[in-house]
Amino acid sequence: MNKLYLLTLVLLAMFSCKSPEARRPVSVKSGSFIDASVERNKKLNAKEQAHIKKIMQQKKDTDYVASESGFWYYYNTKVESDSIGTPNFGAIVNFDYNVKTLNGSVIYSKEEIQPQAYAMDREELFTGLREGLKLMKTGETVTFIFPSQKAYGYYGDEHKIGTNMPLICEVTVHSITQNQTK
Template sequence: MMKQFSLLLTLLFLCACKQPEARKPISVKSGSFIDVSVKRNKELLAKEEAEILRRIALDSTINYKASESGFWYYYNTKTEIDSLKTPGFGDIINFNYHVKDLNGVPIYSKEEIKTQTYAMDQQELFTGLREGLKLMKSGETVTFIFPSQKAYGYYGDQNKIGSNLPIICEVTVNSITPNQSN
């Protein structure tokens, strides 16, 4: 009886020590969703850019510049003083701005937004405005046209700016205080 018991115990021990087996996936996913999303976003950007360029062409009195970052702008007030610098990392920028849609309909007024103080590249700010501020000097006013990907994108601002909405921002830099640690 003891031999049978030890044989049974040995068999149980050997069966319990088997190597784990890899589980097979239930379903295989492909990258098709990403491919469709990329295609949709490229089409959306092309449509927005076409509309922006059409609006720029309608206003031949203004000389718009295309930025390397993918938005358009022109100077309402330009400072020609070379001693003034554009902001660098950590500089404190005091500015005002207001937001309109492409038809010129106000979304946010300067009074609603109020004067902003921003530490360059150290605080949250939508991509287009952050990149636009880097082009400006103290005392300048610039009008920017941002496609939705440079503005508030797919989600909007969850308030007045809707999904995939290109915007126009008129920005005035009141002052730039250099970062003391630079």
Template sequence: MSRIIALLICALLFVACKSPEARRPVSSKSGSFIDASVERNIKLNEREQAYIKKIMSENPEQEYIASENGFWYYYNVKQADSLMSPDFGDIVTFNYNIKTLTDDIIYSKEDLKTQTYVMDKQELFSGLREGLKLMKSGETVTFMFPSQKAYGYYGDENKIGINVPIKCEVSVNSIIDK
């Protein structure tokens, strides 16, 4: 009996004195999910751009301008070039609406009311923020934003769904230089 106990104690000491081994991860993650996500987003952007270009080709009466920021626009009302565009910290008052690319109203100008925005110091979806920088007081511009320049993957969690490209007609009422 004492021999069995001695053998068990020796066996426990032998196992307990073993040096620690590094644990290996249960599963290994590669960049495949990120790569697939990037590929999906590239294809989505290509589809949205093709759709926007199709709309532009169907409306040749408008003179569309491609912005450096990945959206398109045309002037409904254009002011003289001598007027200033807003800079960082300037206060811009404007009205706008949000529509689908087929002109169905999502939010009217009445729904959104007159907005007062301090340039680059407040939250605004990226396309509109960049679009306001192109405008002058008294101008009205219609912008067509692919979803990544609008509300993107999350939508607005109300009326605008996931990955929805939009059209906005924006009128700048005033720009106060700060």
């Protein structure tokens, strides 16, 4: 009888030591939603690019510069030499700006926004403006044209700026205080 119990225990132990099997998903999803989203964003980007190029063609006397980051700008006031230069990481930039639609309607005026003190790359600021400030020197005024993905993107600002809205911003840098600690 003891041998039977022992044999049963050994057999049970051998067959219960099975390696775990991976669970299969209940439903299989394809990448169709992502593919559709990518296609929709490509069409939106092409439409915005065409509208921005049309605006730039209307101002033929303006020298637009295409940034490496995907927006355009031109200098209203350019400073050729400056001992401080452009801001580095952590620099405090005092500036003001306005926000307009591509047709020139003011969304936020400089008075509404009021002058800003921004710690470079340490605080929140929409992508295009953050990258644009890195190109500027004290005393310069630059007009930026941001496609929606460089502005507020899909969400807008939840107040006056809507979904996927390209913007024009005129920015003036009043002072730059470079970060002394490295």
